[in-house]
Amino acid sequence: MSSEAREWVWEHSSSRGTARLVLLSIADRVADEQCVSWASLSSLAKRTRASISTVREAIDRLARSGELEQLDDLTGPQRSTVYRLPLAAKAVAQTVENEDGAEGPTEEYEATPAIKVSALRRCGIRPREVLETPSRVRKPAVPETGRPRRKPAPRRTGNRQSDVPETGTQNRSEPDLNRRYSSGGTAVLSATEWQVDPATQTWLRQEGHLDRLGEQGLQAADAKWRAHRADFKPRTAGAWAADWRSWVTREHSPSRPNLSTAPGKRPAVPSGMTRAEAHTAALLAALDEPTETEG
Known part of the structure; x- marks a missing residue:
């Protein structure tokens, strides 16, 4: 019967x-005079040779024109969509009646013939089961409050899941002070904002730097580091x-x-000197020291 539908x-x-191509492709799979066929968008x-979105728009136009209808209560092989050509079905039904020798009217039927589902089973078309409804298959069970059962999210985490850290595994051992500037899931802050x-x-x-530098030396090193990094772009903690x-x-x-302050050497180099100037002063001080052959 696909030839009559085409x-x-x-x-x-x-x-x-x-x-028109979409309608011809659907009509090519019609199995009987009911003009019912199945097909997937792909x-x-x-x-x-069209995109899926173009095919979907074509089906919508055909449905609005009345030349195609989608039978949502039926499903085809591999859960494909079932379609029907209602105008073609009316024409085929009238042709079959005229071939039977009935002296019927020449006008078309007023209504589309009813679908016989039992005749479609041999084509792989069957009624859609109730369990296939998305609301019963995909929707998980939820408590009476309408929210899924899960642990409450910690404070200041927005819509994040409770088992996902705010700034990743890098900052789990860091205090909250280095994480409160998080934006977009990764904490970024300036050098002055970062805390040890x-x-x-x-x-x-463990590395012995605290014993080597002492509290004051460590504070001085920290202050110099922050002064040199003040203009740097924000980074992660x-x-x-x-x-x-x-x-x-x-x-x-x-x-x-300090070599420049050792006995017999010149006075200490002022703190305003650069490292190269300090080294030069130390060398000059060493040259001024008398050797064993001098006397």
């Missing part, structure tokens, strides 16, 4: 363009912690002897 599309359909897109976290304090003790540790590792101990 013939009706060619001769009587007012569809054009992609809509298969129609492949046969018509417990993990960094433990690192100072983990990045600042790594940079701060590298700075402290290179910091000299306050008790380290």
Whole structure:
């Protein structure tokens, strides 16, 4: 019966363009005089060489024109959509009646013939089961309050899940002070806002930097670091912690002897000198010291 359905599309359909190709593709799968067929959007897109969105728009136009209807209470193989060509079905039914020899009227039927579902089972078309309703299959059970059963989210986490950290695993060991500037899921803050976290304090003790520099020396190193990093772009707390540790590792101990202040040398170099100027002053002081051959 697909030939009769295709013939009706060619001769009587007012569809054009992609809509006409879609209607012909559906009519090509008609199995009997009921003009019922099944097809998926992907298969129609492949046969018509059109996108799925274009096929969907074509089906909507055909449905508005009355040349195609979607039977939502039926489902085809692999849960595909079932369609019907109602105008073609009326024409085919009238042709069958005239071939039976009845002296029927020449006008068309007033209503589309009823669908016989039992005759469609051999084509893989069957009634849609109630359990396939999305509201009963996909919707999980929820308590009476209408909200899913889950642990309440901690404060200041917005819509985040309770098992997801706010700034990632990098900052789990850091205090809240380094996480309250979080934006978009990752904490970013300036060098002046960053504070030494417990993990960094433990690192100072284990590596011996606290004993080497002392409290005052460590505070001086921290102040210099913040002054040099004041104009840097904001970073994550983990990045600042790594940079701060590298700075402290290179910091000299306050008790380290200064060659320029050793006995027999020139006075201490003023603090305003650069490192190159300080080294030059130390070399000049060493040249002024008499050797064993001089006397």
